[in-house]
Amino acid sequence: MRYLPLTEADRQSMLEAIRATSVEDLFRDVPKSARLAGPIGGLPNHMGELEVERLLGSMAAKNVPAGSVPSFLGAGAYRHHVPATVDHLVQRGEFLTAYTPYQPEVSQGTLQVLFEFQTQVALLTGMDVANASMYDGATSCAEAVMMANRITRRKKAILSGGLHPHYRDVTTTDARFIGFEAVALPAAPTGGEDLLALVDDKTSCVVVQNPDVFGHVRDYTDLAAACQAKGALLIVVVTEALSLGLLTPPGDMGADIVAAEGQSFGNALNFGGPYVGLFAVKDKYVRQMPGRLCGETVDADGRRGFVLTLSTREQHIRREKATSNICTNSGLCALAFSIHVSLLGEAGITQLAQLNHTKAVQMADKLAAVPGVQVLNDGFFNEFTVKLPKPAAAVVEELAKRRILGGVPVSRLYPGAMEDLLLVAVTETNTDADMDAFAAALTEVLA
Amino acid sequence: MSMNNQGRPSAIPANSGAFDGVTGTVTGNRGLQIEEPLIFEQDSAGRTGVDLPDVPKVASRLGAVKPRAKVGLPGLAEPQVVRHYTRLSQKNYAIDSGFYPLGSCTMKHNPRLNEKMARLPGFSDVHPLQPVSTVQGALELMDQLAHWLKTLTGMAAVTLAPAAGAHGEMCGIMAIRAAHEAKGDSGRTKILVPESAHGTNPATAAACGYSVDAIPATADGRVDLEALKAKLGPDVAGLMLTNPNTCGLFERDIIAIADAVHEAGGYFYCDGANFNAIVGRVRPADLGIDVMHINLHKTFSTPHGGGGPGSGPVVFAESLAPYIPVPYVTHGKDGFALVENAGEGPAFGRMKAFHGQMGMFVRALSYMLSHGADGLWQASGDAVLNANYVMARLEDVMTASFEGPCMHECLFDDRFLKGTGVTTLDMAKALIDEGFHPMTMYFPLVVHGALLIEPTETESKASLDQFVEALRALAERAKSGDVTYFQAAPRLTPRRRLDETAAARKPVLRWTPPVVAEALAAE
Amino acid sequence: MTKKFTKDHEWVLVEGDIATVGVSDFAQSQLGDVVFVELPEAGRELEQGKEAAVVESVKAASDVYAPVSGTVIEANQALVDDPSMVNSAAETDGWFFKIQLKDASELDALMDEAAYKAFVEESH
The missing domain is CATH 3.40.640.10 (Type I PLP-dependent aspartate aminotransferase-like (Major domain))
Structure with missing residues (x-):
């Protein structure tokens, strides 16, 4: 086992120093009825790095990373570029x-x-x-x-x-x-x-x-x-x-x-x-x-x-x-x-915040131009709410099929309520092409 | 007044100036140890460490809120930032660089494979509120981790939500309270906690509105079963017990303890901080435990990161399983589903904004898969072997508090220093000069001047031998009366003993711009 | 004027029906460098043996109990500003608060200076 430095010889000489007969002997304070006789059943034995990578990699591959598609999710977690x-x-x-x-x-x-x-x-x-x-x-x-x-x-x-x-x-x-x-x-x-x-x-x-x-x-x-x-x-x-x-x-x-x-x-x-x-x-x-x-x-x-x-x-x-x-x-x-924050500094943080805000303003305008969509906010930073003519959860599922993560349906946060509202967040990671693709896909889904 | 005289000395001893560690260089630097000012002292207006696109010319839409004038952050370029944090890192002790025998903290090797896995974009770049159809792999990972935790503990249910061990304790005690309330049993106002418990245990019980009743220890460092029984009754909601306990000992009477608690109508909460001693060898369910938190950053080696983030999943026996908080993963007809709202079942509420410390789940599962059932068996065995070896090799020069075998850590007290003028703290500081991180000091509170040593399974015998030799030599030196040597320690560190008294009397908790600082001083 | 001590290491000095309360010199020596005190506000009713104030060193926080029952008439503001006075003058300028005595007979159960000294030597 690659993380365990003791050799069998080490273990023996250490047991001698302790005057114990075996490692199991050191567990003698544990009630006998609760001591397993050997490695626990129902779980696999140890794996090498390659096997672990393969297994976890296959799980990771079943997810759609937000960065792999145009993504507009916020509601308390935001995708920003990390240097x-x-x-x-x-x-x-x-x-x-x-x-x-x-x-x-x-x-x-x-x-x-x-x-x-x-x-x-x-x-x-x-x-x-x-x-x-x-x-x-x-x-x-x-x-x-x-x-x-x-x-x-x-x-x-x-x-x-x-x-x-x-x-x-x-x-x-x-x-x-x-x-x-x-x-x-x-x-x-x-x-x-x-x-x-x-x-x-x-x-x-x-x-x-x-x-x-x-x-x-x-x-x-x-x-x-x-x-x-x-x-x-x-x-x-x-x-x-x-x-x-x-x-x-x-x-x-x-x-x-x-x-x-x-x-x-x-x-x-x-x-x-x-x-x-x-x-x-x-x-x-x-x-x-x-x-x-x-x-x-x-x-x-x-x-x-x-x-x-x-x-x-x-x-x-x-x-x-x-x-x-x-x-x-x-x-x-x-x-x-x-x-x-140190990398950004005063100049960087101001510019990054402005960039987020102006992109969100642009996105809000693009979505407001989609037939049937209404933007609810007068003032916002990089996230706003839109009212849709259809339930937002179903719209988001349709958008996901078109490989766009189009915001958070308000009903995900408030089950059974405000089903026509959608939260849309925009950050510096969203390109003009992302924004156009989102508006176009939404037009299609709502049509 | 109540008096805690276990507190360690905080002022700098009079003899501490006996070694001059500063002078000798123009810069104050000493070879690889380079002095580093605050980032705020390296500011140059307009400089930045990022290049961003130009801001589109669009009218802002901030409603009634005005844009702020300035934040006051310093400007540094990227190479300065890299150097700043690299130099700071070099002032830290770390597992990567040396032996860290911090009792009850489990500072074992942090495999880098786990870091790599946590950074796969399929895990790290996934938003918590993405459509469930786009995060099936993330839910599968949580489900797998839950499977491992339930199998290793023999328990019926698990919540992954709590952010840390103490948060898990809170979750467990809330579940106990919810279960009593569901039965209409409102007369249970007390939680029993042994004297040797981690500070979080009484803090958690008190925070949840329970009064805390301390149970004394026996002379062999374990819970006094008779004293416990005498305190049990219809007013006791439950018992919080760490096992193996904070003295590094297994509670031999644990099954009788569990039976007694259950007979009295209470629940048995186990603080699983020391689960690493028995993982893969003993299933807590077989000990009669109803609920237990698991510190993924201890037993399953997610990095401590200089103080977090932790992760504290909680496992529940059948009796408490209905009361777990949201969210949790279920198997739906279209794959995995996520129950996110307490209204959907008997869950008692919510612990955290989203689904738990996903980044830590990936690392922990990576650790579990790497070890497997056979590796975990070996790991807990080696952890216990290493601790007993250290104890055996030191007990003739230091005073072990209790008879062994110990589990994953061994406890000494300061009787061996009696009359020397050297304190537990001095020993710890002298160890630093020898290149070791000190053991845990002054905890647990049940012995005087505690020194709690937890080697973990990832130390080699050579590393343990070097540590033991250093400690033996220091113990001899203390007994020889060389107090000055100890009081001046550490000598070879980036900073020597720090004046904690001054820090607490007039707290300075942030940098203040020079102009403001001058104005404040003039007041 | 009588000075009495409790087993919890508070002292109380009685002049007429006014009692001045502090912690003993032995207590301060055990606490280490005191960095903070929290005192009861004037007007608060205190009960004998119940929590009245908090004294903190860097690594320990301790409750100070009321040695006798009564109403707080004054807290030592100078001590709040300079908590190190607990160390330098525990039984003089480092007093914590003054209370209007409710029941002078409560004093009977407390130790005098000699008894307290013996108590400390015996138990520590």
């Missing part, structure tokens, strides 16, 4: 095969990356501080609500109907088991909710998404001030982090907490994970924040260095009194995010 440098650097063994940086003297690489990542996230969101990442955007959102509950000592969250329904479900699942109230408003494909009217003296926070799940972009400055006047916090969720390169950031609107999905930078679609949750807050709330934090300090020789800090908030110290049970972050995905 070759990113994947090369994240595969350096010193990053890939290191543990959480609990020994700072031999982990300055990971620690400095995290410090830079925290700074990048704070800058992008317009917030004071950010943590070293969370599992994904949805879990960030739920953790943000629980943090607001701790800060305000209130237990009711108001969730906008523009919040991604999976984020809503993760939050309401936590609400049920952890014991708080999450009032989720009905889906609002055209907006027009009065969130503030629901805020009372039991409300810990209002959760909005920008751009929302239907692609609408809004200014939440007034809502932030109004929530805060009633003692509640405003949480802004962002599922397309690239939008932060173009839009007024949540921090400038007065958000108290930003919970976001960072997949758009540096991370492949990966059929939904692993992704990287972003979490940023106002300075005054740092000690109530979940997740790991990296901070600057000096070493014994007075040189600048970095350590994990404020860890008394965390489960391994506080145990049942921890701010959250979270143990890992998304280290490697955060690294990929950070490298991609």
Whole structure:
């Protein structure tokens, strides 16, 4: 077995050193009834690299990679071009095969990356501080609500109907088991909710998404001030982090907490994970924040260095009194995010965000010209909703047969509802030819 | 006050300046160790590491939202970015470069085949909401992984959704709660957790609204069965137990423990963090376990990545199988189908935005296929053999906390350092200078000054022998009274001991532009 | 003026019906460098033996229990600003909070300085 260095001779001499008769003898504390006599049945024996490649390759070949066809899917996961440098650097063994940086003297690489990542996230969101990442955007959102509950000592969250329904479900699942109230408003494909009217003296926070799940972009400055006047916090969720390169950031609107999905930078679609949750807050709330934090300090020789800090908030110290049970972050995905953002820089990120937006505007115009299709959004970033004259799920299946991944039917996210709506996302990866092919195929399918 | 005096020292010892590691070069660099400023300190306005097409001239459509003025990110060209991250990487210890005996963390070799497989476009470039007809291979992979996990554990059902071990714990405890609620049993308010448990266990139980009742350990490092029985009753929702436990020992009474919990109407949650010790040799279902999470990044070697991403599938016995969260894969009439909405069955809810850590599923299945049933049998055997070997070779100079055999890790405490002035932390730091990553320190909490060593099956005997010799020499040196040597360690690392007290008292959690920093300082 | 100690290492100094509370010098020596304290706000009702404050070092967080019941009248703001005072002056300037005593008889069960000293020596 290629991963196991011990030879039979090694094993024998080691057993002698231990004074054990066999390896099986070392398992003598396991109740006899539960000990298997030999390798477990029902599974194949070991395989060489070539065989594994063949087997997994055949499974991979049964999928249609988004990059192999014109693809317009978004709804919380976006296909962007990831520079070759990113994947090369994240595969350096010193990053890939290191543990959480609990020994700072031999982990300055990971620690400095995290410090830079925290700074990048704070800058992008317009917030004071950010943590070293969370599992994904949805879990960030739920953790943000629980943090607001701790800060305000209130237990009711108001969730906008523009919040991604999976984020809503993760939050309401936590609400049920952890014991708080999450009032989720009905889906609002055209907006027009009065969130503030629901805020009372039991409300810990209002959760909005920008751009929302239907692609609408809004200014939440007034809502932030109004929530805060009633003692509640405003949480802004962002599922397309690239939008932060173009839009007024949540921090400038007065958000108290930003919970976001960072997949758009540096991370492949990966059929939904692993992704990287972003979490940023106002300075005054740092000690109530979940997740790991990296901070600057000096070493014994007075040189600048970095350590994990404020860890008394965390489960391994506080145990049942921890701010959250979270143990890992998304280290490697955060690294990929950070490298991609470093490559882009100020100039690159602005241009990339503009490119996404203008391509989406072009696509919206092309689709609006298709007979029977109506674009619902006035303002959007790189994703918008169209109303079709036929059920969107069936249209998407027809488009797939024509080798076009034509967006996400809204009914996939809201079963049985809004069956005529389709979410369409456009990124820098979509060429003019892709867009024309999509519009032409849609015309055909709807005809 | 409650006092946790297991906390390790955080300030820099007085003697630590005894070695001057800085001076001698103009640059501050030392050969292959090159100092590297923050990316923000390498900014040049307008510079970028990407070339993008021109933006089409189209009127923007941002509605009421204004475009932002600036983000404040630095501009670097690609070669600078490559050099920056390469230099940073060289300041990390890693499994690829050396022995990483971090107890309870399972730092084993990460096969590169798994990385290659995860990057096949058929897996990596697939959108989670593509039509199900276009992702049949991805669903097949999830189904295969589920099959392996169910076979290896003997369990009835599995959810792949949780993002990490702690997330899996949350999922398991939620399922337990959902099952009690479905039976109309609302009187169960407590979860029992042994003192030696991972911190996540009590944190998870408390987060799910349960009060946590600690069960003491016996003198041989295992759960006190009688004390457990005394605490069981109609108010207990379940037990969370790690097995093999965090002292590296198998819970001999586990079947009696399971029976007692079941008799009292509770469920038995097993923290599967240490499943790697028994995988392929013992099926948790045969031990009476109802629900268990599995850390794919431990047992199945998906990379730790400097702190994630993890992946924490949870297996369920028949009794809890109905309560798994969405989404999950089913066999439909047109191939594989995906159940995505909780409304479609008794599932208790949703844990994560999409279907789980797919990238980790591919790596884990690649690892499983590579090992096969015979390879896993050998791997868990070698892991246990290696740990017992290290224990046998150190127990005359260090103090083992409990009698062996141990499972995949061996536990020592600091009695052998008594009176030397050298602490567990000092030993760990001195090991760093010898080229090893330290073992886990000060965990578990049930012994004083714990040193928990987990060699894993992917270390050679030569590597273990070198480690053992280094540790023996350090133990002798400590006993000889050379405290100064230890307090100044590490000497040879990119940074020496860091002032964690200062970091925590006045937290600096981000870079601030110089102008802003000056203004803040002037306030 | 009497100073008493609890088995959980809090001290309480009583002047009239006002009790000043802190953690003992022994406790601070065990905690290591204190980096953060969280104190109860004025007006909060405390019950003897229940959680009243939190003290954190880099690697440990500990709850401070109320040695006697009463209403908080003042928290030590200087300690919040400079938590290192727990280490440098645990039993003087490093006091945590003052409370209005509810039941002076609760003090009877606590140890005096000599008894506490003996308790520490015996148990640690």
